[in-house]
Amino acid sequence: MFAIVDYDTGNTRNLKKALDYLGIENILTSDPEKITAAQAVILPGVGAFEAAMEALRQRNLVSVVQKVAKDKTPILGICLGMQLLFDDSEEYGLHQGLGLIPGHIKAIPKQAGLKVPQMGWNQNQLRQKDSFFESIDQQFTYFVHSYYAECEERFLVASVDYGIEIPSIVQNDNIIGMQFHPEKSGRVGLELLKNFQKMVKTNDFTCN
């Protein structure tokens, strides 16, 4: 059973619909016991960083997610959920994240001709071989975000070019983050969710 962390953030239901469509057993829950018992934990998220952290704190879920991470349960953060996995974010002041992947969340610089938020389909470059997610190479996925992760190259699985290099998939052992929305990225996105399921089944995080 996969647990989708329910903390009143936007559009978690579309993610649930994608998992249902793929036949991946899942529950939408904020119950610490169910999250702790889950085979894998998915942390969705839309909105502002600190509001999301506060929503997790109110439900006493920060330590729960950190604990399952430590117990090597695979965790998949999506969009803002991926950003929460990092140390901190500069969105509306400096705010602390979950600290599961070393790195910082920064604003996408507004360069000539580039609109912020980055909203639309961008093409991924694989940055790490032998990953469960290598099918993403050269494929387009759907992004909606104004901030991006700055992290060491060893955590980078794939990235897109948006004036700067923006990490699209990151991984630190059992902790995975996807900046784009796999649940909105057509068959490529669905395949990535299936690959995550495969990774969970094999319990193999050896990509880095």
Place this chain on the structure above:
Amino acid sequence: MLAKRIIPCLDVDDGRVKKGINFVHLTDVGDPVEIAAQYQKQDADELVFLDITETNQKRKTMIDMVEQVSQQVFMPLTIGGGVSSVDDIKQLLKAGADKVAINSAAVSDPDLITAGAEKFGNQCIVVAIDVKYDPETDKYFVYTHGGHQKTDLEAISWAKTVVEKGAGELLVTSMDADGTKKGFNIDLYQKLDQAVDVPIIASGGAGDLADFSEVFLKAKVDGALAASVFHYGELTIKDVKKHLKQKVVTVR
């Protein structure tokens, strides 16, 4: 770099796609779920559904439709037509929409744009603008209520206003070009591109492949929307993307 988006638009009347769609493999020509799934297969980048149902009581039907489409189709969905309150926006997003397009209500109640953007983020608030050229003043004017009512709003300054109010994207239809199949209104989109810095979707006038490359190359829009050329199989999305690739336009 971001791919330019090719977006089929579907008119929905009481939960059914109006006029039907002329795809070979459809068993039910009016079923929104089946049609959306076909467009996903064709690699459409996004779908726009416009509710043209005349009575407000049927809004629930649209919400059910969004719920059903989003269980089968995993791509960005924009829903418009008769959206007039924060609650309308909320219900559509909750049902599975990614973006909501506000048209007439943006004119009658511009604060709705701000209220929606503050509550749900400007990335999901699209303002749809129907415009018509006025030769006397050499300006474009905004029309509402499905193009039936002329307003005093000059389109380019209205576009700036709605972006200031929080619109995250503009879906701009040239009523002059719409239905002609003679190409998009390049002049209009060039002016809009200079006026605002949010994504612009061009709509109205798509007839052949060259129309798509022209609007992307000359007007720098982010997406191009079309209805009949796709629905009746005159062009496939694949054809359009192949053509755009040849013209060195980035597509998915």
